[in-house]
Amino acid sequence: MDPTTTASTPPTGRPEDTGYESARAWEELVTSALLGTDRRPPAALAGTAAGSLPGALLDEAALHTVRRRAGLRPGAAVAPPEPAPEDPRGPLPAAAGIRLEQLLAGRASPSPSGRRGAAPDLAELLPQWLALANELDYKAPPAALPALLDAARARTDLRPQALRLAGPRGLWLARLNPEWRFALRGTGAGGNLPSPEDPEGVRSLWDEGLFAERVALLAAVRTGDPAAGLALLASTWSVERAEDRLMFLDSLRTGLSGADEEFLEAALADRSRNVRATAAELLSALPASALAGRMAGRAATCVGLDRTAGSPRIAVEAPHECDAAMERDGLVAVPPAGRGERSWWLGQLVEAAPLSCWPARFGGRGPEEIVALPVADDWRAELHAAWCRAAVRQRDADWSRALLGSPAAPPATGPGTSSLAERGRLLSMLPAGERARWVASFVAAHGLSEAFQLLGVCDVPWAEPLGAAVIDALDIARDAGSYPWSFSGVMGLAERCLAPAAARQLESLTALPDEAEDVSPGAGGYWSEAFQRLVSTLRLRAAMRAELTGEHAAAGTYGA
Template identity: 65%
Template structure:
């Protein structure tokens, strides 16, 4: 019952205050004005009208400039209806179209999860957003940060225009900076860097690193000494884009920064530059710790981990105190090896290739620490040959490897990733599949898609319940090639219940496969609509 106007504010402590106090306390604790709850509500209604009628007129202001034009082509009508349906489903919280009970998704597609793919395809086709749907699009991007880049690209300049009049959408102004300040207007970039909000400055620095890394570094250098420590850390992290040898002098100076986290980040960036002085210093230390057994021949690796973490090591980013449960010497060794250029090890081991080095036995129980450090270096340096050697054959279980196979897999070429993941799933099923599937390209390759579906069938036939594999099933809905829908349709039939099978498992699996097939068909329709096609028998927008 709060008033929206300002005219009755002078009487806040009078009749209106009495009504509010009585309503908050309740009739059980205070006799309401007028003697009854009905009388209280009647009085509140009358007082509300009086207060609103007394609102002061607004001060005249200049009319806003019209929204800018967007010259891109409009969406096809079917695609626009589809977008409205996806946004409406998101606003309703993704309620299942099939009306499934709470706790179960039912057999209908999760429309909200299709929105990222829809936006990516619309942007690839060069469409502009319908003006009427811009508020809903901005609301969706506000709620989900993973949608923001594609949403702002699709919404275009009108989204930024709208965001100036609604503080809920201020993220669009921050994220839109990189589109607003082109490289040919350095004076505007300088002004924004000196006067902008922190988020605007981060976005500007990121955009400038993409266009002109050295211009961005010059901006950062101009104010570095006056920035707060937490801001210096965020700004420094943006130098990962376009990192090159020209950044080394600045990063070397940052090794003496007052903030420990800034120093650590500077050291990490320098270690990613194979030709940097820091990488050479780390390599010298690492080579003194790890090498072939010269006394007993080349067939074994010997390790002598550091006995202390001196001041020079700490200056170069080595953290002296290990995490709980980790030995000091092993902790220092791993940091040295991770920061060493991987090409050093072929030199250290007489020209052996990575696969041969990784296969060598390691003396005195140091294998796990050494291989974990090499895994970290391969991921950091994006070295395909070392990642391939360390990830090993997909027949080996995760528990036997020192590093995270998903991270190593992300270094490999996309086609090779899919092949490795398919072979892993064929060998081990789906128990560890979720982590590796997340780094595979979309849509999945045919071998990978078949491996996932075969593993789901095996799990169903073994009597498991489908929600044990809900993460993989959700990925399959988004990542399987839509053309697989008809091939998978027979799996949606409810099988006969077998003796000894978990009660109702077959029906639940059928429901899951029905949702999978329906989602694939819907994705196929989405793509057809965005390409201006219409396919016989496919669901139209608003249908699932």
């Protein structure tokens, strides 16, 4: 093609008039547009007046664009995807569907001052909304599925509940978008699981299903019939990948009993260290298992009453070696950096020994009496920390109660704890009502500064007297002129965890207080704003529950 020929010149039919030459002409136009027509005038517009070049270049580019598009050959047709499966669950009430759209849209806009403002944080309420919607067995509206999957991709804490609400249609949609492939891994993929009473369907999904579907299936079968779940896992155990074996083995926590011991004992010889460790942990949670007995025997040689002391006390002789048998039973021989070998081995032994072995070892004393005994040679912290881990592993409320001690004791000096994190784990072993009363007494004795980790393990909504104790402590902190931003974490928890009925009690705290001279400037306004946000959030939570439980059912359903 002659370089002076414009794009509008009819092609001559020669091969060089199409394809390569057309692409070269397009690149030349793009280069001229980037560099400027005064610095690089396109050859195709030679002879055009300089002042007209920019417009001529745009006209030429428009012609080339049409030519390029017209020259594209249609792609090969692909088969359409199979229709999405049906979801038998009921549709959301109309008001709840609108609310879901608002929650998925994200948090409220920040105030001009940069503070959170008095509006509720919608993103923080989404987990509660999803949990209640799933509890009521609703399905997500089809139009909301993309936003729901995007939210689950961005926030891993939402995934189990979000994928359950998305259901089989969400799983179907996730297969069509690489960004949503996370939904096909892990638990909660939301597929239609066969009934445990359908052995052929269970077998087929177990042999051919995606990993997420198999995990969900094993959990479902295990919940209804632990023995059937174990048999299903055992049927393919030898051919599973190590990472899959670990996840499947963890499913045995549901319905764990002595019937699982033989399988778990065999897993102690697994080629994966993580699988061996998990099997040992599960066996140690069975006080009558052979492993628990072996650990009890080893622990008894290390810990007992000091017969030489004038008053009862505990004597400790840590292990001098970690032999092959101990390693097979789950002990890790090499300690973390900065940790002594003997104390590391001792802690693992005591943690894995059944707590039921200690009363006989200490002359019939109960957990509270044993925990109260002095420990020789500075072994108290190590021994009590191991007992704390054992109480959590074995879900023993009596030992947890003894190790927690009185809530009036200083935060980090309970009889068996060295940190609030340990107290939080022990609290989770107590019944919900007792847990709330213990934390309420702790808040009354020590205020809110030390209570954040403990509040997080209490059931939602907070039972009384915990809710009242938190409100009273916040009121006291405000009146004392405390820095308001020091309690932002507790206020955030209160927004999610206080019973919605507490909004009436909080109304009086939303007024702007008179500021004393010794308080932080602007603190009163912050406290007032924070309490306003708390009240509005509690009322929004009440409205969300009403929408989901059907009080607005007369308005119809959403996305049916």
